[in-house]
Amino acid sequence: MSKPYLNAGLAHPVANELDAPYWQGLSEELLRIQQCVHCAGWQWGPEWVCHHCLSDEVTFVEVAPEGVIYSYERVWHPVHPALADQGPYLVVLVSLPQAGNVRLVGNLLGDPMQEVRIGARVKGVFEHHLDGQPAFSLLQWCIHSD
């Protein structure tokens, strides 16, 4: 398994009642986003009811881990001791056209000094932290090579 993008030591995500299917999906290399059973509306982050039609029949539906860079930032100043020796890193906000353009936060793999283009297509890379307490998986992104 390749090395995680960020140095170890940040807080480990723990699923809650609302987002458990999402985290379980990432561990199985599946991206699941919340969708309304009643009106088929998408939403993210997960909510207890559908914000479109207010139905409480919301579920998680598998979508392709592909998206478009909506915004990004290159972080320099470490605000956590675990990142003290990290150096600059890239955080991207990725929108998913196949899921109502909801957005996910992740890191853009590769050179942290690379030029980032808003609108660039990216594909997901599942990053497993099997030594996590508890074990967890993240969804990272790399530039789509096509």
Added chain:
Amino acid sequence: MAGTMRGRVAIVGVGETEYYKRGQAPDAEFKLALQAIVKACADAGVDPKTIDGFASYSNDRSDPSHLAAALGCRELRFANMQWGGGGGGGSGAVANAAAAIHAGLAETVVVFRALAQGQFGRFGQGPQRNTISGDMAHTVPYGLMSPAQMFAMKVVRFMHDYGVEQSALRAISLACYEHAQHNPRAVMHGRPLDEATYEASRWIVEPFHLFDCCMENDGAAAMVLMSAERAKDFAQQPAYVLAAVAGSHYRAGASVHNTPDYATSTFKTLAPRLYEMAGVEPGDIDVLQSYENFTGGVLMSLVEHGFCEPEACNDFFVKERFLAPSGELPLNTSGGNLAECYMHGLGLNIEAVRQIRGASTRQVTDVDLSMVISGPMVTPVSSCILGSEATV
């Protein structure tokens, strides 16, 4: 406008403790709050025991019942907290206090904010714990956890959409620092900033250099509000509340960076309501205080309050325009959150009052309309317009 509170309430007293670097206040946070309130009352000539209401924001830890007890207030009639973090509630607390007075819920209301980060925690650090759940579980593991990191993502997108250059952000920072050199209260008094120093300063998160980011400070600030009728009997020239509004756009609070309108300071729906209540237009404003958590927030705030078209930012955001007393739109005349003090922006509201009184250290000539924009990019946000006697 019939039925609104335009001009019906005035700010009659302002008070601040000394402003300290974060963690360096010699007193407890609650004591700082008391000191600022007593000073604001002394400024107004109001007996603190007659305060019957308190309004604050950002989950201030000094609760009104305890304050009223500590000050010996005879009766408590209004104890108000504006929901939401950061400085988004600064002018919202003014709105709440003014509305309470206008509605007859209370007569003498204090708006306050107190911060002692040595006693409590810092804002600019990430959470240091082993696990995290809920909304932040979707950002923190990717190294997105501080306010600068949360907001840079919006500013990058805005600058991309409209081709805004770094020089626009720099102009805001330089103007704030230049004003602070005239203000002995300012934490950055005696620490001038020039273009080369700004450009050479380290990145915090692009597009924010160190000097695009607010300080973190200790201290307290307070203002005393009462009805316009009563205000005339007190010591200071009243600053009338012509308008004060708080709120945000459709699903501004959608989690994990999913608000539909993303690259915004959150003022698009609010600003028209502000001007409608005050009965004025952007071009009428004499002096502006605009909350700088980060310069990019000021950029979008000014656009969304109608001072500049988004496509015109590179021409509009030049330092000279923002300098008091001669610039076309004097901005953050005390030095603001970047260079005076970060009191979650209440210092900006106090500076707006000083400009009405003619008492700023960088006074603009003949100020009738003095505006404050509070806490861009959070939700809810707020803004207010204060007026001189001539405007009511």
